Amino acid sequence: MTSHQAVPTLDDVAKAAGVSPATVSRSLNSPGLVSKSTLKRVKSAVDALGYTPHFGARFMSAKRTMTIGAIIPTMENAIFAKGIQAFQERLHSLGYTLLISSSSYDPEIEAEQVRALASRGADGILLIGYWREERVYEFLKQRNIPFLLAWAFAANNALPAIGFDNRASMYQLCDRVLAMGHRNVAVISGTTEGNDRASNRLKGITERLKVEGIDLASVPIIETPYDIDNGADAFERLMRLSDRPSIVMCGNDVLAVGAMQRAQEMGIKVPDDVSITGFDGIELARVVTPKLTTVRVPHSEMGRRAADELVRMVESGDVGRSQELPSEIVVEKSIASLV
Amino acid sequence: MTSHQAVPTLDDVAKAAGVSPATVSRSLNSPGLVSKSTLKRVKSAVDALGYTPHFGARFMSAKRTMTIGAIIPTMENAIFAKGIQAFQERLHSLGYTLLISSSSYDPEIEAEQVRALASRGADGILLIGYWREERVYEFLKQRNIPFLLAWAFAANNALPAIGFDNRASMYQLCDRVLAMGHRNVAVISGTTEGNDRASNRLKGITERLKVEGIDLASVPIIETPYDIDNGADAFERLMRLSDRPSIVMCGNDVLAVGAMQRAQEMGIKVPDDVSITGFDGIELARVVTPKLTTVRVPHSEMGRRAADELVRMVESGDVGRSQELPSEIVVEKSIASLV
Known part of the structure; x- marks a missing residue:
């Protein structure tokens, strides 16, 4: 034994x-x-x-508020909506009320919201992704508030996270893109600074292109905040290059849908003239014509598992356990096969 | 004087x-x-x-938490996202942190979330629409927590609200639909029970049709929860009627986008075979092909004004003042002119 x-x-x-x-x-x-x-x-x-039960658990149970906090980067475009809805529904069935804050992708605002949720007595807090100032993690540890990360998973990071591997998922999509004969790839990435999901998605593309022997210096990459209009503007810039890409890989569905819109306005046919891919698999990706080729992440499953794990941490006092969930490449008509 | x-x-x-x-x-x-x-x-x-300053204001300022709560019916499909984002940004500039709850359109859950936000010390609370059990309003009044309603405005209701007139807005859209020669109208409404916005939008259509002398008994009306797939299914049922409508007016953009998707799958051309309209003017409405004819509501302006007014109520102790904001009919290619 x-x-x-x-x-x-x-x-x-x-x-x-x-x-x-x-x-x-x-x-x-x-x-x-x-x-x-x-x-x-x-x-x-x-x-x-x-x-x-642990002493910690007993101590915590004494001041339990049955309130869980979650801080998401944005409410716009429903990027996080389905996952958070599932998170909330599972929390509700476990007897907890969810309070959500939206940080506008601003680390200062996120830190302020962590303090607000802590002051308001949140039993536990869900955060999106790994990257934030160390002082935020230190604050949560000092206050003895269990926290769990979601929308990301990195095997080499000890922080408890329930999510998917952004780098590997985008690497696989790029793999598929190359298998369909595309070599002239352009990228519209979300802002990578302070955003490990955006940064790892971009890394997934560049790492795969490098393996293919493609000179990265020749790959046009535009970084821009996630927004339909930004995706549209970046697409137009790429289409004005003398050496037009055969495919534009976008950091998420919002940017990709913006690119598709501008293509339509410019009279550029998708996928006949140019292919476009996204990432996330949100509703937006399936209501556009043609439907968007994307990486579908496990929104609802991630939300439910995050609720179970965070409540387990709160109620048991145990440390959090990370779980990696699979993502899925969804090939739709927005991509042409060149082989 | x-x-x-x-x-x-x-x-x-x-x-x-x-x-x-x-x-x-x-x-x-x-x-x-x-x-x-x-x-x-x-x-x-x-x-x-x-x-x-009022006694009330001084009393409240003593226990101020600089936290405002908001309870929205859903986070999905970003119906409330743009307005709440603007609400939060304005609150942030005024020094307040926003905590949001999503009730899944469930009055029991909303009541629970009101209690949770009150217990967590919210200085004021934003609620969507008028209809909820009287005990919720009584609870807020007893606790002396300022509250403000949004996404609705009814001149004859004394509760403080900053929003638009759902009935009048839909009445105007129906007016435009009739002016374009449509007489064979079908409706896909959101669930009206417990939802004054959905109920008033439906009323706007039926009241205008009645004025036109159209027999309401002959107008097919399907009620269903706001969801893309529900809109698609309802549309298919309407298209299987022996007397096909020339236009399907939907209670919001989400239902309308679902209808457009199913039309495409069924090989029914919009607007050549059937016209479709929505309500809200969210991003979804402009990324579909053809773009959706809809009622654009003043999401950002409503969010900003609600923040200003709720903070004013919290800080002054004054009663809230209602404000009606205009909505705008946006005619896009999803509607055909029959005249």
């Missing part, structure tokens, strides 16, 4: 009782909200394993 | 100082955040008029 096995965890109880860790937490902290039969199973498992 | 003029209000000070009421509040409550020259002007006006 290892020392790990010697101290039963909340997960061990969950496994033994055949319920989720969140259900074990709720059975211990809010038994009134759990069915009698479930309560009985959890209690049997607790007794059999000799489980005692 | 009337008794009204005898007691100078915060607004009188603002007018005399040539600044906004919010600036007067900030000068009184958080002078450190106001420029010296502004502070001087405000103080002169306060002295000249003999202004004293």
Whole structure:
């Protein structure tokens, strides 16, 4: 028997009782909200394993507000809407109310919102992506407020995150683009400064192009904030180059839909004259004509799992566990095959 | 001199100082955040008029958290995103942090979120539309928490609201539809129960059709929750009627975009075979082909004004003042002229 096995965890109880860790937490902290039969199973498992909740968990349960905070970079274009909606619905079913802030991609505003949510007694906080000033993480640790990251996953980062690999996902899309015969690639990237998702998506493209032996100095790359009009303007600049790209890979669906709009206005046919790809797989990508080739990220699944994990962290006092979720390449008519 | 003029209000000070009421509040409550020259002007006006803040305002200022809450029905499809983004940006410039909740159009969840925001110390709360259980309004009044409604305006309702007239706006769109020769109208409405915006938009159509002498019993009306797929399914049902409509008027852009998508899948040409209209004027309406004829509501202006007014209420203790904002009919290629 290892020392790990010697101290039963909340997960061990969950496994033994055949319920989720969140259900074990709720059975211990809010038994009134759990069915009698479930309560009985959890209690049997607790007794059999000799489980005692952490001191941290007990301490936290005393000041529980049943409120979870989430800070997203923007509410516009519904980039985060589906994931956050699923996050909220799962939180609701677990008895928690969600309070959301939107930081306008501004690190100062995000830091201020972290402080506001902490002052307002949030039991736990969901943040998007890894990159922010160390002092924000230090503040959360000092205040003993559990936090979880989403919309990103990096195997080499110890911070708890539930998301997908932005770099690898875009690398795979670029792989598909190259397999369809495209060599003259241009990129419209979201602003990479302070945004690890945008930065890693761009890296996914450039790394794959490099492997293909394409000279990166010859690849036009425009960085611009995520916005339909910005995507449109960047597309027009790319189309005015003497050496027109055969494909414009965009950092997200919002930029790509802007590019498609401007193509239509300029009389440029997609995909006959130029191919366009996006990233995210939001509603916008499927209402445009032609439908957009994109990377569909697991919005709802990510939201649900983030809710389960953050509530587990809040209720058990355990450290967060990262989970990588798969993304999916969705090939639609916005891309032409040149082979 | 009337008794009204005898007691100078915060607004009188603002007018005399040539600044906004919010600036007067900030000068009184958080002078450190106001420029010296502004502070001087405000103080002169306060002295000249003999202004004293209400007892209520002083009481509230003592427990101020500089946090404003907003509860929106959904984050999906970015229906409320642009308005709330503008609301938040203005609040930020006034020194307030916004916490948002999304109720999934569920009155029970909304009531729970009102309680959560109150417990978390929100200085004021923004709600969407008029209809909710009286106990929610009573709770807010008992707790002395200023609240403001948005996305709706009804001249005959005393509750403070900053928005547009959903009925009159849709009435005007229907007016335009009739002027373009359409008589065979079908409607896809959002769920009207518990939703005064959806209900009033539907009323705007039926009232205008009645004036035209059209038998309402002959008008197919489908009610369904706002969702692209629901709009698509409702459209298909309408197109399978033996007496096909010449136009499908939808309760919002999300339903209309769903209708346009299904039209494309069914090989039905918009607007040659059938016309489609929406309501809201969100990004979705302009990225589809053809662009959607819709009612553009003043998202950003509404958000900014709501922020100014709610902060004024919080800082002055004054009752809220309603403001009606204009909406705009936007005729695009999704509607055919039959005359």
